[in-house]
Amino acid sequence: MQSKIKARRFGGSIGIILPRKIVERERINPEDFLEVSVEKIADLSFLWGKGKDIKKSTAEIMAEIDEGEDE
16 A cells, blocks of 8 residues: 655654554554555655746747747
8 A cells, every 4th residue: 555654753763654544454563564665755846936937928838849849
């Protein structure tokens, strides 16, 4: 079962807390060994508001892209 889980700091370590739904479904108990696959989700929040200075409309930009594909 896959789920998005936020990593948290515990003292000098980083850990995860498993949602109750996963724990109950997989019947996980304390001291059980688990196999975990880790994949970081990209944080694109730094892009928020970067396009506000664009003066062209979306239609104009798409027309320029279409012209470039014809060449």
